[in-house]
Amino acid sequence: MLTNTYQSYFFILGFFITASMLNAGCSDGGPPGLSESLDETVSPIEVIDTFPEYADENIELDVSIQATFSASIDTSSINDSTFIVREGGIEISGTFSYSGSTVTFMPNRTFARNTSINTTITSQVADVEGNTMDQEYEWNFTTRPATTYEATPPTVIETNPKDGATDISANTNISARFSKTLNPETINSNTFYLRNNNGSIIPGSLSYTDSTATFSPSESLPDGVEYTATITNDIEDPFGNSPDQSYNWNFTTKEIDRTPPRVISTNPENHEEDVAFDIQITATFSERIDPATINSNTFRLRTNLNSISGSVSYEDSTAVFKPSSTLQDGIVFTAIITDGIQDLKGNSPPNNYSWNFITKEIDRTPPHIISTKPQNEEDDVPIDIQITATFSEQMSKSTINEDTFELYQWQWGQYRKLSGSVSYSGSTATFTPGTDLRDEQYYTVIISSDVTDLAGNALGATYRWDFETEDD
Missing domain, CATH: 2.60.40.1220 (Immunoglobulin-like)
Structure with a gap:
């Protein structure tokens, strides 16, 4: 067993010595040595991490896709042909950014909801040493479904x-x-x-x-x-x-009011007579008038000779002309509302509006007596007579009394005033003696000049007449 170990050892040692000698012998351009051959060994790059990860779900629609490699990447090898993103089978365009060994794809738009996104990195991607992937890399993830807000149609x-x-x-x-x-x-x-x-x-x-x-x-x-x-x-x-x-x-x-205002009533009325001298002339309109257009230039009063001065006021729908002084009696006046007035919408009447009236004529004619009973110098007058005087017009009753209607008897060279009562009806005054008159006597009746008609005109002169009673 030991012999085998030594044998192995010496075999390996001999291998390296031989290799060193071969390398030294080739240093001048001969065949490459073993160490050079080892240095040139190719090592493929690979994807070591992604975001989103494979099969991730509920990914936000604006996600940027990242791939981290095992080595720094040659950025020139990254393009839309080597880093391909598909949504539902359709390629999505975008831009790339790089950080270390990580490549980030930023789509030009957000992804569709609840859709599978497929990313493929081809084997043409290389690192900075030129090493490529030995095969393409592919993974999928799914975007989130629509929210209630996103799925609800606008209203x-x-x-x-x-x-x-x-x-x-x-x-x-x-x-x-x-x-x-x-x-x-x-x-x-x-x-x-x-x-x-x-x-x-x-x-x-x-x-x-x-x-x-x-x-x-x-x-x-x-x-x-x-x-x-x-x-x-x-x-x-x-x-x-x-x-x-x-x-x-x-x-x-809004409907624009284009109807011009018009005068619907006046005081006095057109052609009215016997109008009071202190009257205020009014005109009532069919609608409200712009008060700024009611003035002495648009509401005037005149005779056939002169303009009448006065003041003008306006309230509600009625304009009032107040003469500066009382009007003359028995004169024809003309009131005029010009087309310069305007309603609240700016409408003016098409023409001036005018009307006439006549002030009351003052009675300046004094009354006079047109008949008496008994007549002047009448004789054989009954002793129980009621003495009357009829006037040319109605008289003021208050001026007909015992002080202004008197009866005198001529006796013994002088006049003696007799008592009695005075009444007035129609245009006739009546003196009723307190007792019957005496026969065959001369009497004188006097009506004072102070009696007046209804206009205040006095009789002007004392009226006197005489008569003689009958022989009883």
Whole structure:
């Protein structure tokens, strides 16, 4: 047994001595020595780690794929032909980065959900010494399934204007806010549009930001028109989900008031007569008027010769012209509302509005007595007579009394005032003596100049007449 051991030892020792001699003998360009042959032995590289690992599941969609090799890699050998990534059999483009012996593939887009990703590294990949893999390396992993958020289609959760809204401004932009972010490329004139009540498409532009799409009409919308806004089911979220159906909502623009205001009543009325001298002239309109347009330039009063000064006020729907002084009596006045007034929407009447009235004519004619009973210088007058005086017009009753309607008897060269009562009815005053008159006596009746008519005009002069009673 020992002999065999020594034999082996000497055999090995002899092998190395011989090899050394051979090497020394070839140092001048002869055949390579054993040590050189050993140094040139080829050692293939291999993949020693990956991320994700083989058969991993629930991998995020934006994952970058890594492969770590057993040696530093010649980066020129890494390209899309030697490091191939496939999604569902379709090659995915991307970029590469390097760190030590690790190569990282960064896809140009996120991977699809719940999809098998296959990565193949071919045998053309080499390390910095030129060593290659003895065979290609391949592994798979699976991306995560869709989340509830990703799988849920977008819906419209708010609009402006709201569905059924009325009185909407003609300059309103129409917007729709969604339940989630959309793919902006799917928001266009084919998926978001506005139509009028005739079905015509309204031209405009679209914008999208923060889950809200906005349609801006190119021009102001006509007033009083119903519009329908539509979001079709061709819109998509970033995950390719579309709504189950299109979404429509309606609104109506505010109707512009183009009806001009008009005068519906006046005081005094047109052609009214006997109008008081201190009247305030009013005009009531069919709607509220812009107070700034009611002034002395738009509400005027005049005669056929002159303008009447005054102040103008306005409350509710009524304008008031207050003359600076009382109006003259018995004069025709013309009130004018010009077309310079405006309602609250800026509408003006097409023409001026005017009306006429006549102030009450003051009675300046004094009354006079047109008949008496008994008549002047009448004789044989009954002793129980009631003495009357009839005037040319109605008199002020308060001025007809015992002090202004008197009866005197001529006796013994002088006049004696007789007592009695005075009454007035219609236009006739009556004096009733306190007792029967005496026969064959002369009497004088006096009505004072202080009696007046209803306008205050006095009789002007004392009225007197005489009579003689009968012979009993």
